Amino acid sequence: MKNCPGFGRMKLFMSLIICLSLNVEVMAQVDFDEPPISYSSAPTDNPITKLQKQLDEQEVTLRGDNPRDYLGSLLDALDIPKSSQALVFSKTSLQLRKISPKRPRALYFNDDTYVGWVQGGDVIEISTVDPSLGAVFYTLSNSMPDRPEFVRDQGQCLACHESSRTHRVPGHLMRSVFVDHSGQPHFGSGTYTTTQASPFEKRWGGWYVTGQHGALRHMGNVIANRNDRLETLDREPGANVTDLSELFDVDPYLESTSDIVALLVLTHQLEMHNLITRAVYETRSAEHYDTIMNAALDRPADYRSESTERRIASAGEKLLQCLLFADEAPLGEVIEGSGRFREEFEARGPFDKQGRSLRQFKLEGRLFRYPCSYLIYSDSFDALPPTAFAYVGRRLQEILSGDDTSGNFGHLSQDDRSAIREILSETKSELFRASDDQHQKVPADAE
Incomplete structure (x- = not known):
């Protein structure tokens, strides 16, 4: 059968049918009760x-x-x-x-x-x-x-x-x-x-x-x-x-x-968690799709399609916008809490050698002194798939170094960028190392 002249064309035809059907599924809402997420049946660790x-x-x-x-x-x-x-x-x-x-x-x-x-x-x-x-x-x-x-x-x-x-x-x-x-x-x-x-x-x-x-x-x-x-x-x-x-x-x-x-912090945190989860789901689903297609098309097992790169980039950019408070509504007045929350929240750190922390509040004009989310230290952020983790790290380097000062991140001053980069270099250095090691080539301008 494999020596039949039409076999190669038949195999290619069947692969294209599989590709078309899978693309319909990928473009639709992620079915998170199916692999690779298996929300209801997968083991939990929280x-x-x-x-x-x-x-x-x-x-x-x-x-x-x-x-x-x-x-x-x-x-x-x-x-x-x-x-x-x-x-x-x-x-x-x-x-x-x-x-x-x-x-x-x-x-x-x-x-x-x-x-x-x-x-x-x-x-x-x-x-x-x-x-x-x-x-x-x-x-x-x-x-x-x-x-x-x-x-x-x-x-x-x-x-x-x-x-x-x-x-x-x-x-x-x-x-x-x-x-x-x-x-x-x-x-x-x-x-x-x-x-x-x-x-x-x-x-x-x-x-x-x-x-x-x-x-x-x-x-x-x-x-x-x-x-x-x-x-x-x-x-x-x-x-x-x-x-x-x-x-x-x-x-x-x-x-x-x-x-x-506390309410201002909660407001940020809920959205940030959702976008981290979205990046996890999108990346795992896209890479799962590539695994199936690589086998169907006899491609190398580690081949990553252009559509997968775009999905990772799109989810990563949305995550970065929230992470760096790109869409934060300005606080036009000084905000003052009424309890112990501010003191206890700020004390959690971590701190760099200059005593700076992403948990320190500004509460005038904006919520935090250094506009980068403290959830960058969370277990859920660390559990981003390696490709998504590396993408976010690479883009952060571009943004904080000043290579990208346009678009969604124009709100960051040079002092903001320098301070955030210095704090992360001491308290989250593995983020930048991951992006350097993997040499990601995902397009930064993905929509």
């Missing part, structure tokens, strides 16, 4: 699975005489600061019937894990970033069991946490809504997905916000009328609030604040 193992082996215990203290014990076990508390009073999450302006939901977070707690709730809600899978969702019984067990969500959470708002990957999102006295959103008035690019006046509807922000106005702390729209909403009662005790009973909560600085 802070929750690690804590579960410690609990099972009795290396760690969760204690508390009441649900509030039990929550505090969980946060301690996950190294989540209580000062990160953000309070949401809109009915927009799992246990919505128990949430209201008088009984807001509390959210706590560190660099990779988010914990949601509702007064009288049946469960504590947890989401964490698995380096290979993105956001993974769990619940923990709020009845303070002797043998705590985290239960992984079987898809219910993805109804909200996988959409265009999360870049079509399992992710996280912050919504701003118009809320009535019961906490019910007026969806007819519109909703906003909040990212670091969002105008200040569209942020935090349905959230409590404590801190000083001068003449800036947000939607937080405000009850809306049914016919309110963005232009008619009275924001003044919610501005520059530092004491929430007049709005609801703060005693059941671990903190009395919903710190504006």
Whole structure:
């Protein structure tokens, strides 16, 4: 058969059919329950699975005489600061019937894990970033069991946490809504997905916000009328609030604040995590596609197609824009928090020899003194596939060295570029080494 004159043409024809069908799949939404992602069935390795193992082996215990203290014990076990508390009073999450302006939901977070707690709730809600899978969702019984067990969500959470708002990957999102006295959103008035690019006046509807922000106005702390729209909403009662005790009973909560600085950090972090996950999914899917096509077309196993290079570059550029705050909405006033969050966040470092850190705040004009995300140190960033990791490292060198001063990165001054490069050279040197070692040739101008 192989000696048949038409065999070569038949093989080529069949390969082209395979290529065409696979291209249809690649161009469509990534099916992350199929290889190479296998979201629902792949093994997990994240802070929750690690804590579960410690609990099972009795290396760690969760204690508390009441649900509030039990929550505090969980946060301690996950190294989540209580000062990160953000309070949401809109009915927009799992246990919505128990949430209201008088009984807001509390959210706590560190660099990779988010914990949601509702007064009288049946469960504590947890989401964490698995380096290979993105956001993974769990619940923990709020009845303070002797043998705590985290239960992984079987898809219910993805109804909200996988959409265009999360870049079509399992992710996280912050919504701003118009809320009535019961906490019910007026969806007819519109909703906003909040990212670091969002105008200040569209942020935090349905959230409590404590801190000083001068003449800036947000939607937080405000009850809306049914016919309110963005232009008619009275924001003044919610501005520059530092004491929430007049709005609801703060005693059941671990903190009395919903710190504006923590909310600004959370806003950035949610989007950044989603874009890291998107880069992981795009790169793994594109390289998986190349593996299949290389075998079908008798190409070298390590051959990388032009379409794969473009996909890696496109995801990498979106990640870089968020990483370097290219789309950050300017802060036109000095921002001042109302709790311990700023101090505790900045203390986490790492620091270079001059005592500089990517966690240091500016809070006037922009969020951070050095506009490069601290999540560059996260496990999820480190788990980027080698080609994506190297691409981001190479592009960072081009941007920070001043070779690329146009387009999306024109907001960075020469002092910004120099400082960020010096900090990363001391605290994240492997990023630049990876890009040098692999000699990536992915086009930097990919769309």
